[in-house]
Amino acid sequence: MATATTSEKAKQKSDIFLKYLRPRKGMPSVWCAGCGNGIVMTAIIRAIDKLGLSKDNIVMVSGIGCSSRMPIYLDFNALHTTHGRALPFATGVKFARPDLKVIVVTGDGDALAIGGNHFIHACRRNIDITAILINNNIYGMTGGQGSPTTPSAAFSTTTPYGNAEKHFDPSALAAASGASYVARSTVYHATAMEKLIGEAISHRGFSLVEAVSNCHTYYGRLNRQGDPVTMINSFKEKSVQVTKAKKMSPEELKGKIVIGKLHEVDTTEFCDVYQSTVDRLDGRK
Amino acid sequence: MADRKRVLVMGNHAVVEGAIYAGLNFYAGYPITPSTEVAEGCARELPKIGGRFIQMEDEIGSIAAVVGSSVAGAKSMTATSGPGYSLMLENIGYAYMTEVPLVVCNVQRGGPSTGLPTKVSQADTMQAKWGPHGDYTAIAVAPSTIEDTVTETIRAFNLAERFRTPVTILLDEVIAHSRAIINLPEPGEIDIYNRVKPTCSPEEFIPFEMTENLVSAMPAYGEGYRYVVTGLTHDPMGFTTNKPSEIFPKLDKLRNKIMNYREETVKIRTEQMEDAEIAFVAYGSVSRAALQAVDLARKAGVKVGMVQLYTIWPFPEKQVKELCANCRKVIVGELNMGQIVHEVRRVLPGDIEIHTLQRYDGEILTPLQLLEKLEEVL
Numbered sequence A: 001m002a003t004a005t006t007s008e009k010a011k012q013k014s015d016i017f018l019k020y021l022r023p024r025k026g027m028p029s030v031w032c033a034g035c036g037n038g039i040v041m042t043a044i045i046r047a048i049d050k051l052g053l054s055k056d057n058i059v060m061v062s063g064i065g066c067s068s069r070m071p072i073y074l075d076f077n078a079l080h081t082t083h084g085r086a087l088p089f090a091t092g093v094k095f096a097r098p099d100l101k102v103i104v105v106t107g108d109g110d111a112l113a114i115g116g117n118h119f120i121h122a123c124r125r126n127i128d129i130t131a132i133l134i135n136n137n138i139y140g141m142t143g144g145q146g147s148p149t150t151p152s153a154a155f156s157t158t159t160p161y162g163n164a165e166k167h168f169d170p171s172a173l174a175a176a177s178g179a180s181y182v183a184r185s186t187v188y189h190a191t192a193m194e195k196l197i198g199e200a201i202s203h204r205g206f207s208l209v210e211a212v213s214n215c216h217t218y219y220g221r222l223n224r225q226g227d228p229v230t231m232i233n234s235f236k237e238k239s240v241q242v243t244k245a246k247k248m249s250p251e252e253l254k255g256k257i258v259i260g261k262l263h264e265v266d267t268t269e270f271c272d273v274y275q276s277t278v279d280r281l282d283g284r285k
Numbered sequence B: 001m002a003d004r005k006r007v008l009v010m011g012n013h014a015v016v017e018g019a020i021y022a023g024l025n026f027y028a029g030y031p032i033t034p035s036t037e038v039a040e041g042c043a044r045e046l047p048k049i050g051g052r053f054i055q056m057e058d059e060i061g062s063i064a065a066v067v068g069s070s071v072a073g074a075k076s077m078t079a080t081s082g083p084g085y086s087l088m089l090e091n092i093g094y095a096y097m098t099e100v101p102l103v104v105c106n107v108q109r110g111g112p113s114t115g116l117p118t119k120v121s122q123a124d125t126m127q128a129k130w131g132p133h134g135d136y137t138a139i140a141v142a143p144s145t146i147e148d149t150v151t152e153t154i155r156a157f158n159l160a161e162r163f164r165t166p167v168t169i170l171l172d173e174v175i176a177h178s179r180a181i182i183n184l185p186e187p188g189e190i191d192i193y194n195r196v197k198p199t200c201s202p203e204e205f206i207p208f209e210m211t212e213n214l215v216s217a218m219p220a221y222g223e224g225y226r227y228v229v230t231g232l233t234h235d236p237m238g239f240t241t242n243k244p245s246e247i248f249p250k251l252d253k254l255r256n257k258i259m260n261y262r263e264e265t266v267k268i269r270t271e272q273m274e275d276a277e278i279a280f281v282a283y284g285s286v287s288r289a290a291l292q293a294v295d296l297a298r299k300a301g302v303k304v305g306m307v308q309l310y311t312i313w314p315f316p317e318k319q320v321k322e323l324c325a326n327c328r329k330v331i332v333g334e335l336n337m338g339q340i341v342h343e344v345r346r347v348l349p350g351d352i353e354i355h356t357l358q359r360y361d362g363e364i365l366t367p368l369q370l371l372e373k374l375e376e377v378l
Helices: A002-020 A037-051 A067-073 A086-096 A108-114 A116-125 A170-177 A190-202 A216-222 A228-238 A270-281 B011-022 B036-049 B059-071 B082-098 B146-163 B173-177 B244-259 B286-299 B317-323 B340-347 B367-377
Strands: A058-062 A077-080 A101-107 A130-135 A181-186 A207-212 A239-241 A257-264 B006-010 B026-029 B052-055 B076-080 B102-110 B116-120 B139-141 B166-172 B179-183 B228-230 B268-271 B278-282 B304-309 B311-313 B329-334 B353-358
Touching: A002 A037, A037 A067, A037 A130, A037 A190, A058 A067, A058 A086, A067 A077, A067 A101, A067 B228, A077 A086, A086 A101, A086 A108, A086 A116, A086 A270, A086 B026, A086 B052, A086 B059, A101 A108, A108 A116, A108 A130, A108 A170, A116 A170, A116 B059, A130 A170, A130 A190, A170 A181, A170 A207, A170 A257, A181 A190, A181 A228, A190 A207, A190 A257, A216 A228, A228 A239, A270 B036, B006 B011, B011 B036, B011 B076, B011 B102, B011 B146, B011 B166, B011 B173, B026 B036, B026 B059, B036 B052, B059 B076, B059 B082, B059 B102, B076 B082, B082 B102, B082 B166, B102 B146, B102 B173, B116 B173, B139 B146, B146 B166, B146 B179, B166 B173, B268 B286, B268 B317, B278 B286, B278 B367, B286 B304, B286 B329, B286 B367, B304 B317, B317 B340, B329 B340, B329 B367, B340 B353, B353 B367
Parallel strands: A058 A077, A058 A101, A077 B228, A101 A130, A130 A207, A181 A207, A239 A257, B026 B052, B026 B076, B076 B102, B102 B166, B139 B166, B278 B304, B278 B329, B329 B353
Antiparallel strands: A181 A257, B006 B179, B102 B116, B139 B311, B268 B304
């Protein structure tokens, strides 16, 4: 009986995924076996399914990179754009159609290097967009180059003697720039990630979920961090819940990944404020 | 016509008037001289009519937001000048590939680089054709007066919607910052073209379908037609492809949807060309000087005329060839080191002498200079 229940549960789960995978587009994806992007994608699917949102009213926007292929695989309105520009494209969609749910899927290189300026300004504007930033500390699609989140001294194909630069903390950057909801999770914490993504989508204003993920193919290999399972388990070991982290010293938090809801403020949203101006001016020519 | 609204406007505000007449409801931009008044006008006017204005963090973000809004169903534009236009090129290329209608107004100033922010130029003529990387077909129009800035802006929107493609308005600083009292077109006086929407069910929908005229129906996001928009080369379903058998048709579509119907894009004005032995070929503010030069030269008995190009791209080669067929000589006046003259030279037979008059010092070409050139080549 127990086996039947397990397989029934598994079938229910795959039925949910099939509901959201784009028909007429065959797999496999471009992602390597064991890539964390799949875990993040399924967390997004479960979060959206729980919220009961209509697929017609979701626009998924992305730039360029491994994670940015996600909108092509999911059965929403898809806008796969240019490198680093997902957020301004998404801003155009959202501002033109504030009734639609706009979700941006981006990576650390896409959002923070070439798209860094757009990232801070989307946060500042507090436009109602949910950005899911899959942070794997490296450029995967182009073959393992250093990114703005590659830690100091870490190896990549463009930091062959160790990274001389410092790295960004994407969540801290978003909060400092004006994002009104910021959370971080890892691909080990798939269920918690689903919950945080659900909260982020429901939040009115700019929300960021930083999804710490594994690129074992490049980052893991070049930094001797092992196979996907080893890397994902290391996220479990390094992670500290935000409530606990608040009681820890900076020394104790060194090398740790603080997870959970990091930041939330109740403030006005850009499209709403603009609409109030439109309403006030109505008919004044 | 008595009811026509008479207004005193500068060229940049004429762009706003024309755009709103054409149905503009979304503007994203970034301040840059000498185009900024377009943004200011949109910031003031659009919220009054339920439209949207947003000042983005740079020109790259501006054109990205314009594309995003158009895919979401808006009639959308941005305005900029040479340096900003250069920054926009990548995403203008994205709009060519994804077949997204939009209008970019480039108020040209002297370059290269920061160049001459407050001085006139026509040096982006070729940039409007060849700017983005890759193969595609560009459409660009060039107004010459405040009044026809309104009508050319309307035409730019109509062409963008008709062909599902970006259209550039090549304005120059002289027109942009001149003021004139003009008559605005009455509502309904000029036809407005809107993109074709799908009539089939979402299940039957083919986003980049090879229709008879090669322009595919375009739904807005949220209308139930969930499809993929990608800058990667794609098949008619919108899915990425590397197959030569699918790449050829896609790129041919980008070209042929316009080139097979290029007559619809052509707009030319002629002045005293019936018996002209010499012709000025001009566009933008230069055509105004040429018009006066023709007038003055005719009074002196010189058989000279003018061909003014409102459509720059695709270059109206058949018309230019036919109109200049009986001329012995052609003078191409431009505010650059010679750009459209190469097109004129390409299409005219070798026995017609082609002369050039070029200024690229930030000053206008005057009727007197054109007359002097005329005298020189007589």
